[in-house]
Structure formats: structure tokens, C-alpha cells
Amino acid sequence: MTHPGATHARPADPLAVHSARDSVVLAAPAKLNLFLEIRAKRPDGYHDLESLMVAIDLFDTLELRVIDSGAIALTCDPDTLSAGPDNLVYKAAVALRTHAKRSDLGAEIRLAKRIPTQAGLGGGSSDAAATLVGLNRIWKLGLTREELLAIAASIGSDVAFFLTLPAAWCTSRGEIATPEEAPASGFHFVLVCPPVGLGTAGVYKRLAVPEKPVAGDAVRSAFRTGDAAALGRAIFNRLEEPAFALEPLVGGIRRRLAESGPCGAMMSGSGSAVFAVCRDRAHAKQVANEFVQSRPVAEPESRVLVVRSFTP
Numbered sequence: 001m002t003h004p005g006a007t008h009a010r011p012a013d014p015l016a017v018h019s020a021r022d023s024v025v026l027a028a029p030a031k032l033n034l035f036l037e038i039r040a041k042r043p044d045g046y047h048d049l050e051s052l053m054v055a056i057d058l059f060d061t062l063e064l065r066v067i068d069s070g071a072i073a074l075t076c077d078p079d080t081l082s083a084g085p086d087n088l089v090y091k092a093a094v095a096l097r098t099h100a101k102r103s104d105l106g107a108e109i110r111l112a113k114r115i116p117t118q119a120g121l122g123g124g125s126s127d128a129a130a131t132l133v134g135l136n137r138i139w140k141l142g143l144t145r146e147e148l149l150a151i152a153a154s155i156g157s158d159v160a161f162f163l164t165l166p167a168a169w170c171t172s173r174g175e176i177a178t179p180e181e182a183p184a185s186g187f188h189f190v191l192v193c194p195p196v197g198l199g200t201a202g203v204y205k206r207l208a209v210p211e212k213p214v215a216g217d218a219v220r221s222a223f224r225t226g227d228a229a230a231l232g233r234a235i236f237n238r239l240e241e242p243a244f245a246l247e248p249l250v251g252g253i254r255r256r257l258a259e260s261g262p263c264g265a266m267m268s269g270s271g272s273a274v275f276a277v278c279r280d281r282a283h284a285k286q287v288a289n290e291f292v293q294s295r296p297v298a299e300p301e302s303r304v305l306v307v308r309s310f311t312p
């Protein structure tokens with residue numbers, strides 16, 4: 001088990017780690033959806049939703065440097081990850097210079113990936129948001145936050161949230177992110193990343209839009225007051241049912257995590273990662289140990305982390 005919270009000191013600006021004239025290093029955090037309800041299916045094929053998203057201390061790292069050639073030269077660690085035009089980092093760089101009408105601009109980008117993909121943790125979206133912020137700075141474009149938000153929405157539904165850290169209430173298809181008041185103490189979680197991923201589109205395809213959507217008032221109030229017991233009772237995710245139908249292993253892992261003694265357990269986003277809300281770090285370690293030790297031999301091993309939400 002690793003404890004990312006112990007190894008990452010959080011800088012005042014959550015994204016900036018190091019900055020120079022024509023280069024920058026950024027930490028791109030993962031998110032958890034503490035609440036996700038679907039309100040309607042839209043004519044454009046997307047779904048209107050309501051979600052409470054919060055950043056946690058599990059990070060990818062991006063190193064961005066201006067180059068003269070006009071190329072977007074992306075390399076990924078591990079190199080099994082696509083570094084081509086389908087990578088959201090690449091898409092963000094191209095969308096930014098297209099918006100600025102500056103196709104002459106080039107950048108070398110190194111992405112060190114720690115956030116698991118296809119996990120519902122927003123890693124790709126966070127990388128894209130960090131790319132927008134970083135290149136806007138080193139390309140000296142001076143785009144406003146509103147312009148960056150508009151470009152973010154064109155890249156993916158979750159990208160705007162990562163420009164609205166540490167916590168936000170997200171609506172529409174997810175791209176309207178309203179800052180949510182975060183408690184000074186933060187929350188402690190056990191994060192379990194199963195060895196299988198889930199594709200977002202596939203999960204949404206299996207979704208039944210609810211006739212009576214659940215309201216987010218209880219989860220928002222528990223979050224604002226920093227009440228872990230109340231938060232554990234109020235967490236909700238409408239995408240669990242279709243995700244568990246697609247990948248029963250994830251449903252089994254979520255049930256077992258809920259039985260390991262936390263305040264509550266839920267899947268994040270469209271999965272496959274699940275998390276448990278805990279009272280404090282000691283409680284989270286205890287729940288993680290119980291979860292690891294109770295694994296049936298037939299269940300493949302998951303990655304288990306103790307993480308903490310960002311504080312204001």
C-alpha cells in the first residue's frame with residue numbers, strides 16, 4: 001500500500017510546482033465524485049447531471065517547455081499510454097493554440113501518469129486542464145479564465161472542474177462548475193482501483209434515467225460542515241448500477257469496501273475506482289487494512305491508497 005498524501009506537499013496554487021520563463025511543472029490532481037445524479041438525457045446524446053466533485057492528493061505530473069519547431073511533442077511515462085492526437089493533453093494544446101490563432105506555437109510536454117485511466121478519477125481531464133493553464137502561461141497568451149473554461153468544455157465534460165479546484169458543484173453535462181465551500185479539515189478516503197477499467201460512454205449507454213432524481217442537499221451540507229459520518233450516509237452515484245452490470249467485479253469490490261468499516265463507500269464517476277469515506281487518517285488506514293486482508297482468493301488484487309481531499 002502506498003500513501004500519496006505522505007509524499008506530496010501541496011503547494012499554495014494546487015497546480016504550480018515549479019515555474020520558469022519558458023517552462024513549467026504542474027501537478028494535476030485526481031477527483032472523486034461524492035455525488036452524481038442524472039437529471040435527463042439530452043438531444044445531443046449527453047446527459048444533464050448534478051455532481052459534487054472534489055480534488056484528492058493523487059497526482060499526474062506535467063512538464064511543459066516552449067520549443068521553436070511549432071510541434072506539439074508529447075511523451076508519456078509509462079509509454080504504453082497514447083501520446084498521439086487522442087490524448088487529452090495533445091487535444092488541449094491544439095485547442096488552445098487554435099483559439100489563440102497561433103498555430104506557430106510549439107511545446108515539448110512530458111506526462112508522468114500516476115492516476116489510473118478508465119477509473120472515474122478524471123486523470124485525463126486534469127492533465128488537459130493543467131496543459132491549458134501551463135501553456136497559457138509559457139506561451140504568454142494571457143487568455144482569461146472564461147476563455148480557458150470555454151476551451152475546457154470543448155475538450156471534455158470534466159475538464160472545467162479542474163480549473164475550479166478544490167471542490168465544485170457541477171451541472172449541465174458536467175462542464176458548468178460552481179465552486180463549493182470546502183471544509184478546512186479536509187476528508188480522508190480509502191481509494192481502491194480495481195485491475196479492470198470502465199469506458200465512460202459504455203456505462204452511460206446502459207443507464208436508466210431516474211423518474212425521481214435524488215437531491216444533493218444532504219451531501220453538500222455534510223461536505224461543507226466536514227462531517228464524515230453524515231457524508232458517508234449521503235454519498236450517491238447513479239452510474240453504479242450500469243457500471244456494476246457491465247463489470248460485476250467492481251460491484252463486488254464496492255460491497256466489500258462498504259463492509260470494511262468506513263462511514264460509507266461509493267464508486268467514483270463512471271468507475272472503475274471506488275472510495276470509502278473515513279473519519280480520519282488512522283480510520284482510513286484501518287479500513288484499508290481490513291479491505292486488503294478480507295480479499296477472497298478468487299478476487300484479483302486492486303491498488304489500495306489512503307488519500308485526502310484538498311483543503312481551501
Ligand code: C5P
Nearest residue numbers: 045046047049156157173174200201204
Ligand atoms: O465529455 P466526455 O468526453 O468526458 O464524455 C464521454 C462520454 O460519456 C460521452 O461521449 C457520452 O457518451 C458520455 N457522457 C454523457 N453525459 C455526460 C458526460 C458524458 O452521456 N454528462
